[in-house]
Amino acid sequence: MKVLGILAFAVALLLSVMVHEFGHYITAKKFNMKVTEFFLGFGTKLWSFRKGETEFGVKAIPAGGYCRIEGMTPTDRMPAGEESRAFFTASSGKKLIVLGAGSFAHFLIGFLLIFSIFFGVGYTALLSNIAQVSPNSAASEAGFLAGDKIIEVDGQKVKDWYLDSRKIAESDGKQMRFTIERAGEVLTLTATPQYVQEQKRYVLGVVTQIGNKRESFFPAISASAKATVTLTKESVKSLFALPSKVPQLIRQTFMGEERNPDGLVGIVGAARVSGDAVSSQKLNSNERVSTFILIVASLNIFVGLFNLLPFLPLDGGHMAIAIADEVRALFARIRRKPRPAGIDVNVMTPITMAVFGVLAVLTLILLVADIINPISINF
Numbered sequence: 001m002k003v004l005g006i007l008a009f010a011v012a013l014l015l016s017v018m019v020h021e022f023g024h025y026i027t028a029k030k031f032n033m034k035v036t037e038f039f040l041g042f043g044t045k046l047w048s049f050r051k052g053e054t055e056f057g058v059k060a061i062p063a064g065g066y067c068r069i070e071g072m073t074p075t076d077r078m079p080a081g082e083e084s085r086a087f088f089t090a091s092s093g094k095k096l097i098v099l100g101a102g103s104f105a106h107f108l109i110g111f112l113l114i115f116s117i118f119f120g121v122g123y124t125a126l127l128s129n130i131a132q133v134s135p136n137s138a139a140s141e142a143g144f145l146a147g148d149k150i151i152e153v154d155g156q157k158v159k160d161w162y163l164d165s166r167k168i169a170e171s172d173g174k175q176m177r178f179t180i181e182r183a184g185e186v187l188t189l190t191a192t193p194q195y196v197q198e199q200k201r202y203v204l205g206v207v208t209q210i211g212n213k214r215e216s217f218f219p220a221i222s223a224s225a226k227a228t229v230t231l232t233k234e235s236v237k238s239l240f241a242l243p244s245k246v247p248q249l250i251r252q253t254f255m256g257e258e259r260n261p262d263g264l265v266g267i268v269g270a271a272r273v274s275g276d277a278v279s280s281q282k283l284n285s286n287e288r289v290s291t292f293i294l295i296v297a298s299l300n301i302f303v304g305l306f307n308l309l310p311f312l313p314l315d316g317g318h319m320a321i322a323i324a325d326e327v328r329a330l331f332a333r334i335r336r337k338p339r340p341a342g343i344d345v346n347v348m349t350p351i352t353m354a355v356f357g358v359l360a361v362l363t364l365i366l367l368v369a370d371i372i373n374p375i376s377i378n379f
Contacts, residue, residue: 005278005292009271012296014040014062016109016303021067023101025054028069031094034078034085037068069098073346088342092329095322099315106304111228113297117290118227119220124287125213128161130206137205142191144206145182152179159219161208168193169201212286228301235302239309246362253369261377266366269375270299276377312345312352321345 018040028035034053039045041059048057071078071086078086087095117123128150133139151158154177158164168176175192193202215223242264249264251257265273277283277291310320321343329339345352 001279002275005275006271008278008292009274009296010062013267013271013299014065016106016296016300017065019105019109020102020303020307021065023105024067024069024098027098027101028067028087031090031098032085033087033090033098034070034082035067036070037066040065042066074342074344075346092322092326096319099319099322100308102315103304103307106300106307107228107232110231110297110301110304111224113293113300114227114231115220115224117293118215118223119217120214121290121293122212122214122286123290124210125160126162126165127209127211127213128158128164129209129211131209132207134205134207137203138191138194139205142178142189144178144180144189144191144204147182149181150178150208151181151186153177155179165208168204171202173202212284231298231301232305235298235305238302239305249365249369252373253365256373259369259373259375261375263375264366264369265375266363266370268367269370270295272370272374273377311355312348313356317352317355318345 021038021040025035025038036054038054038056039048039059040057041062042064043059043061046058046060048055050056069087070076071083071088074088076086076088083089087098090098130139130144130146130148130150132146133144150161153164153167156164156167171193173192173195175190178189178191180187180189191204193204195202214220245264248257248260252259252263274292274295277295278288280288280291283291307314308316308319311317312321325342328343332339
């Protein structure tokens, strides 16, 4: 099962890369840019086919992929008569759409995966189905029975029992009205919650079930959107904290310090965690599937954000240049001067190589850490 989880993670990662590049491809074609290659992987070509002007295929090293859009810089040569199809000659707005389409694809994947949990697989939740009624409690006096399902509290429909049950704790000892479903029949019961000193809150005296819960279509969309926003916020925090976690990672890699589950983790580590989740004996089948999906969704959202960082060679770096071009053009218009020539990314090659080097070193350290001192999560 663990190997299956790792393989599933690898396939999900490659599919995510393909969708990212397809975002660039479809928007570039929409704006009539010339796209000559769309490959999954790098290195030696294993297989390909040509459709129109674009060659699609797979290469030997499954470490990403790329979509080759011609004319990325002013020095790139375009075929005669197709100069207007160069990426560099497009408007800044079109450039931003094409460059941002990859990250947008990651966010879309993340949202759809989370939606599949809420709408399809389901998630573990506190249900309003009563499993046990405590003797001599407010619930037993009111006539609650094991097997009852609470569907309304004081006239408000139960949507999330974990949240709705707080109304009981905060009732201040006032009488409450409960609508329940019992053997297909809808009944109304009234009960006055009792204050329990040990728990320092009012209780009804019931124990409800924990089970798998699915949302209907539109509530699932709403819940997925909220979860995506939450994961995005957490990813932003992780990005800001990333520089401070690098020294910790070095100590964990080369000095034997225990890996922090909240620290940095690479692709190998993420694959290992996915395998652990899928093979866990502590989780039921639904929990294993939903945990795996959540890992892949979280990774997509983080990668989507990371790719927007304003550093070359990331898409965010190219987007920053497109925005800088428009700012320069705005100042030129204010001064009633001609639009200046676009910024040539070739002049920033030293910066690009420096950033690439930093990312390569960090990736290598993460790879070593994930192999010799793997992260451990107790699923």
